[in-house]
Amino acid sequence: MNQTLRKDANQIVTASIRAVLPDEAVERALKAFSPRGGRTLLVAAGKAAWQMAYAAVAALGHVDGGVVVTKYDHIRGNIPGVDCYEAGHPVPDENGFAATGKALDLISDLSVDDTVLFLLSGGGSALFEQPLLPGEELQDITRQLLACGADIVEINTICKRLSRVKGGRFAEACAPAQVFSVVLSDILGDPLDMIASGPAYPDKSTCAEALAVVEKYKLAFSAQAMELLRRETPQVLANVTTQITGSVRELCAAAAAECRALGYEPVLLTDQLCCEAREAGSMLASILRTHRGDRKKLAYIAGGETVVHLTGKGLGGRNQELALAAAPGLAGLKAAVFSVGSDGTDGPTDAAGGYADGETAAALAAKGLDAFAVLHENDAYHALSKVNGLITTGPTGTNVNDVAVALLLP
Known part of the structure; x- marks a missing residue:
């Protein structure tokens, strides 16, 4: 796990939720x-x-x-x-x-x-x-x-x-x-x-x-x-x-402000995200792959609420699925994708969301796990828990949709 990116992710989550x-x-x-x-x-x-x-x-x-x-x-x-x-x-x-x-x-x-x-x-x-x-x-x-x-x-x-x-x-x-x-x-x-x-x-x-x-x-x-x-x-x-x-617009604005404070150039992609969670995760990873090699720190922000179509009987939520779905596309990059629910819970779990970076896919493989197979079983919670990919905040006292952020280091 890239400790710099994980630390930045935690700060962005904390600041974003505090603002709403x-x-x-x-x-x-x-x-x-x-x-x-x-x-x-x-x-x-x-x-x-x-x-x-x-x-x-x-x-x-x-x-x-x-x-x-x-x-x-x-x-x-x-x-x-x-x-x-x-x-x-x-x-x-x-x-x-x-x-x-x-x-x-x-x-x-x-x-x-x-x-x-x-x-x-x-x-x-x-x-x-x-x-x-x-x-x-x-x-x-x-x-x-x-x-x-x-x-x-x-x-x-x-x-x-x-x-x-x-x-x-x-x-x-x-x-x-x-x-x-x-x-x-x-x-x-x-x-x-x-x-x-x-x-x-x-x-x-x-x-x-x-x-x-x-x-x-x-x-x-x-x-x-x-x-x-x-x-x-x-x-x-x-x-x-x-x-x-209060609304998701304020959540995204707060995320952008904290990204800027951490030295990233923030780009608001949308505050109307409403697709399948795994498709959103794959899209964010694709955007990061397009910009690999840029000489500045970049942050892409998407607020809204994705959906999950259940195909398995595992445990997880839309934000965890989004992060896990980004993992294959992030492989080898100095990049991360994380997504959280502003209320502090994600589906039927105690996690607020999930985190993946360029090392997550390899870490899962070392545990005998394949991201695509895990997604088919909707079991992102257990997979991310094995690679320190869960984001846990506890109940926050607010609820203004979700925010997903894609970070890229030069």
Whole structure:
């Protein structure tokens, strides 16, 4: 392993994530928050929910009640006046259903003078859920969507129609109270109806689009689920004000700034990356091979969210697959490719992402591993763990997509 490149990678990851932590972003958004004089209730959902709620209560001084629903191991302490719950992600579970029920109970009897501060971040689609069909069936549908290679918009187009809270239904349940929604975006282009399946935003997707996703991926849905897909979601919500705070653009800008501070010339390739993870990794390695021999340090940055089409039964995530897929193309170069999820987790693992450099392919071979065979089994986690290729940050408290960086030394 090239220790210089690995050290630089670690610094870039740390600086990038630090720049998109929600504390200051939430405080900025709350400058426009004007409660009506009745009760102020807080509901926060998503991977960054605890951090956002903590920052909001600190800024406001107090709330009259609240519920936080976040991922396991993401609660960092008590928040005055707020009940905090942990639940399953990316597949919703009974704890999430129960916690969402607590949130619905909290807002069940509001007046026109009350205000709901709704803090939303990525992962909320799984964590903030009250299904309109049996929980086990929703879990099966979620697994089908994750395994088939559907992107996040396609997944959420389906999920919002199977839920009591998604697709604008949570804000509808809050009426006549006003909802002030603060959103930490984890979807390219910041489509408010799709972030966490849009619990507090009018649904712009259609029943026809949902049915088309089922047909496209040949999904196995029950008659009840198909009937729910044909029901329209709220198209207009008069009681919601929304503020977007934080996105993948800021993540990429922070990565570029740290690359520049380390002496690299940064090039932003895209903040709209949305292809197969292994294709993205191969592409980044190809770019580095094209520029080998340049007499300056280069850094190529790509932000977004790739997808994984499961072909095996291994362990890993999209960022680990991206890094591992770059390894063959990096062989022999003074170069590295690494990719991380800003939330600090990558799929069902404890890693935030993966790292590979010009020595990784040889190191894998010495362990009897072939990168292409490992990718076919979707087992990047175990392979990278054997060559010090995992990037581990722990839960970060934010979630604004992923960033991949390709570094090249002269």
